[in-house]
Amino acid sequence: MAVQQRRTSRTRRNKRRTHIKLKVPTLVKCPSCGEMKRSHHQCPNCLAR
Numbered sequence: 663m664a665v666q667q668r669r670t671s672r673t674r675r676n677k678r679r680t681h682i683k684l685k686v687p688t689l690v691k692c693p694s695c696g697e698m699k700r701s702h703h704q705c706p707n708c709l710a711r
């Protein structure tokens with residue numbers, strides 16, 4: 663098993679994790695019911711009825 667030779671610096675670690683970010687879904691107002699829904703997704707409120 664490989665043994666780590668040196669500690670990863672804060673900068674290197676953060677650079678590796680640049681693609682890991684908080685997902686904030688784009689919410690748009692549903693044209694039929696006015697509820698907030700995710701863009702390009704079926705509105706769960708409209709789907710229910």
Ligand SMILES: [Zn+2]
Nearest residue numbers: 692695705708
């Ligand atoms: Zn809707």
